[in-house]
Amino acid sequence: MSDSPTAPAHAPIPDDGKRLRLLSAADLAEIELPLADVVALVEGACRTLHLGRSANPRKLRVTPQGGHSVAYAMLGRDGSRGIVAVKTSYKHGLHKGRSEQHYYTTLTLYDDVTGLPIAMMDCARIGALRTAAVSALLARELAVPGARSVLVTGTGTQGRLTLPFLLTALPSLDRLMLFGTYAEGVRAVREQLRTHFPDRDVEVVSDLRAAVADADVVVGAAGGHTPAAVEAAWLKPGALSILVGHGLAPSTLHGADRVIATSAAQMHVTGKDMADTAGALPAVDAEFPAVLAGDSPGRTGPTDRIFAYNSGLVVTDIALGHRFSRRASARGLGTEVALWQ
Template identity: 55%
Template sequence: METFVPPAHDGTLRVLGRSDLATLDLAPADVIEAVTAAVRALADGTSVNPRKLSVQPADQRSVSYAMLGRDGAREVVAIRASYRHDPHHDRTQLRHFTTLTLYDDRTGTPIALMDCGRIGSLRTPAVSAVLARECAPPNSRTALLIGTGTTARQALPMLVTALPELDRLLLFGTSPDGIAAVLREFAAHAPGRSVEVLPDLDALRTAAGEADIVIATAGPATPAAVEADWLKPGALAVLVGYGLAPSTFQQADRIIATSAAQMADTGTDMAFPDGTLRTADAELADVLAGSVPGRGSAEERILAYNSGLVVTDIAVGALLAEVAAAKGLGTTIPLWS
């Protein structure tokens, strides 16, 4: 067997900061394709997404996470590191940093070290769009988005890219600046298309009963809490952040998770009163691989639990790094020379 000899490496590393990544535009279709391929490859083991490691001091002033993974579609290995310092639970003093270090697993060379903020704002709504494409009821026309934060702002462009037949889009949020940002992002993607902004919680309840797809991305302070009996038969509810009451999880006909293990760790706010949590009926990777269907019937109410997968960070990060390198962006540092 011939011995693999990696290409010579000059000892440098491309570093991509927030300002570099902010200048890059990725088409929603390209992001959706990248995360779809990375998640599908989990089913055959070429993508690998182990559980994250975490550390926290006794006084809980900070929490740190490390996630190692491999995107089998692109053959890229990476580690994502996240550090959050919040000693007084005061947003004005919060410090939160995330980085992704990418390595090419075909050539054995490093690709880039990059800030993760832009990556998260793209991969999360892209995965929600994939879940909607695979699990929404047939002939879906109406979608409701709850929340206007960072991950919400690409949600509608991603969603209508995955499901172009959607013709009624509803939005509930409490931040005027956030609402304006969501509308601005969507107008840039789909000029001339409208989004209905819901004025209050009564309108939200009505909208939840009309929507084929509900995507909940709000923060923990949201007053929104859509109940299971508000949803019509066949509705798909995608849980990213907050905005759905526990009943939507507890009474769902079927639960699809991006990761059953991560859902078990982070979905405790959806548990029954006795503390038990339903297990996932299927994972998205198996749906994409065709081993299980996205839904069993048109009348099934489905809860899709969208927790972060490092393989999707890797897929989007590699895509951004590729475009940045082609444009000559970033700073090259002699890290290993």
């Protein structure tokens, strides 16, 4: 199914431009996309960005003194679909446990062909899917050839999604390890994995250092309160470490042979907790969209220890959000509001 603006791709919307379709988390939960489709949509958005046909400016960030909350705003344009979008996210209670935090994120899409609004939607699921898809693409492109083992730290949303997406992109992985401290979260990781790969299971590890020593790919997908802090010295030659949330110590970045980021500018906005004692971050060797396109090298040798920083690109949210909005419209999901009347 094409998402090109030259095809009848845009969701039906009012032609007066005064109403907006609102899509709740419950609406979007009614729609399923195969994992391979999600990966393909995200990969296409990254490639279009690298070609200069899309725009993904550096995100804005605000946080108060004391750091009890953080808010981000991202503006972007998808050139292959002719869609402009704004994404916002706000998290409150950063010093509290996960269950006590408040998190809100939205994505608003506008049709830059007709000049009309398309939809405003909850972006939590879209953001979670695109992040896990990017991790899978990073592993596909940057892991040592013949990679067989992966370790994931964390059992939250990304901890649960990472393994199914990794197996979608790297089906040769045969040892799946998990470091998690919540029994309920471990069960959820297993359930998510078996939903997509019924014949696969995950090995729960307690000796983090020993597991890291055996892992070709290490994904830091834990929350901010994780006890996990993988050090560079634990990684074997050729290992790829991917940072999504927490679970990797700064040494994995500063001691890497190569540093790849989805966006160097955004790493310097959201990656400050990985800075050295002087508050500095190392230079990025390549941005991932260029690696995907084959215009910049990712791995240069089998023993390279690579650090990959997975920060959100709003163009990938747009690609997924547009697909979800089309599916929702076709099924009559959502609520239209006369926002501008």
